[in-house]
Amino acid sequence: MAELARDDQELLRQLSKGNEPAFTALYERYQGPIYRFALHMSGNNATAEEATQEVFMQLINNPWGYDAGKGTVAGYLFGIARNITRRAVQDSRCELALEEEDLALDEFATAGELDVLGELTNGELLAALRSAILCLPQQYREAVVLCDLEEFSYQQAGELLGCSPGTVASRLHRGRAILKKKLSCQKKLSRCVK
Amino acid sequence: MREIDPIREPSEALLSSALHRLVKAGKRNAPPELGANLLEKFRHRHRRRRQVRLAVVGALAACLLALAGIAGMRHNVRTVHQQNPAPAAEQTPAVDATTETNAVSDLQPRQRQARPSSNTAGETQAANDEGFVPLPSYDPAVASGDLQMVRVEVTGSELRMLGARVVGDVSDRPVIADFITDRDGTPYAVRLVQ
Numbered sequence: 001m002a003e004l005a006r007d008d009q010e011l012l013r014q015l016s017k018g019n020e021p022a023f024t025a026l027y028e029r030y031q032g033p034i035y036r037f038a039l040h041m042s043g044n045n046a047t048a049e050e051a052t053q054e055v056f057m058q059l060i061n062n063p064w065g066y067d068a069g070k071g072t073v074a075g076y077l078f079g080i081a082r083n084i085t086r087r088a089v090q091d092s093r094c095e096l097a098l099e100e101e102d103l104a105l106d107e108f109a110t111a112g113e114l115d116v117l118g119e120l121t122n123g124e125l126l127a128a129l130r131s132a133i134l135c136l137p138q139q140y141r142e143a144v145v146l147c148d149l150e151e152f153s154y155q156q157a158g159e160l161l162g163c164s165p166g167t168v169a170s171r172l173h174r175g176r177a178i179l180k181k182k183l184s185c186q187k188k189l190s191r192c193v194k
Numbered sequence: 195m196r197e198i199d200p201i202r203e204p205s206e207a208l209l210s211s212a213l214h215r216l217v218k219a220g221k222r223n224a225p226p227e228l229g230a231n232l233l234e235k236f237r238h239r240h241r242r243r244r245q246v247r248l249a250v251v252g253a254l255a256a257c258l259l260a261l262a263g264i265a266g267m268r269h270n271v272r273t274v275h276q277q278n279p280a281p282a283a284e285q286t287p288a289v290d291a292t293t294e295t296n297a298v299s300d301l302q303p304r305q306r307q308a309r310p311s312s313n314t315a316g317e318t319q320a321a322n323d324e325g326f327v328p329l330p331s332y333d334p335a336v337a338s339g340d341l342q343m344v345r346v347e348v349t350g351s352e353l354r355m356l357g358a359r360v361v362g363d364v365s366d367r368p369v370i371a372d373f374i375t376d377r378d379g380t381p382y383a384v385r386l387v388q
């Protein structure tokens with residue numbers, strides 16, 4: 001990780017001098033994770049593309065904006081993507097149907113309630129999951145997207161989000177609990193429809 | 195990330211499995227055209243940056259050359275001034291400097307140094323000590339071959355009669371002087387010896 005961070009800094013230094021291979025290397029390394037992060041956070045392809053473009057435009061126009069003392073290059077890039085995504089979804093995001101207070105009473109869905117996942121087709125399952133993830137509160141959604149979907153470690157996710165690994169673990173736990181609750185609600189809903 | 199035990203935590207295992215399927219289905223990257231577009235913007239920006247830098251360097255080089263040129267010109271002017279002292283200094287002697295130069299050049303090189311610079315008695319005396327001072331009877335047309343030098347003892351009043359500027363009360367005092375005369379005895383220049 002430290003090696004990668006140093007490499008990123010070197011690439012960024014080269015990029016600021018106009019080195020095209022350095023830009024290509026940095027783009028190839030981060031365009032996928034940033035695009036998917038923005039896509040999972042917003043649920044919108046256009047927003048994901050816009051976020052990816054803005055992140056790299058920031059690198060092109062102001063490569064000196066990164067401060068090595070404040071974190072890694074990856075954290076800097078994800079920070080930009082987070083801000084852009086947050087702004088984009090602020091007006092359009094669906095409100096959390098399930099309040100956290102409700103979760104305190106019935107935090108965990110049972111395995112039986114989640115059996116619905118086996119009953120759904122692959123397409124239905126993915127749609128249900130995406131929908132449930134999009135309705136998570138921002139901080140929990142970030143933890144689920146980075147740790148469960150992008151498969152970052154708590155340490156890496158903590159660096160990207162600017163918090164400790166323990167906080168990431170806590171947010172992830174909470175986010176997954178909300179996800180299960182939402183999916184079990186969805187199961188009840190689908191049975192009612194049937 | 196912590197390992198999930200499917201027996202103890204069946205709901206966690208089901209959720210993880212569902213999320214994993216979402217990851218497999220959603221391994222998407224940013225559109226290739228976005229990368230190409232960003233690369234083009236990167237090239238454009240750095241092309242422009244290089245042009246601006248070239249222009250700045252060119253302008254600085256031009257400024258430096260201009261400054262060097264001005265400094266060189268000033269140096270040349272100063273050198274010329276040092277080689278040819280101010281004409282004003284030459285116009286101040288008691289005797290006309292042009293005439294003196296012409297007269298003395300025909301006599302001996304040493305006499306070129308005689309350059310009285312003021313009308314005071316002391317300075318005139320100093321000038322006389324250094325060389326010949328032309329007299330009003332000096333004729334520049336006379337060839338140098340026709341000149342001769344004679345050393346005579348005269349009084350201050352006699353010198354004054356010959357046209358030499360004698361300052362102070364030396365009318366009756368005898369002085370030894372060298373005279374440059376024509377063949378017929380016309381004095382052209384005088385130099386006080388004692």
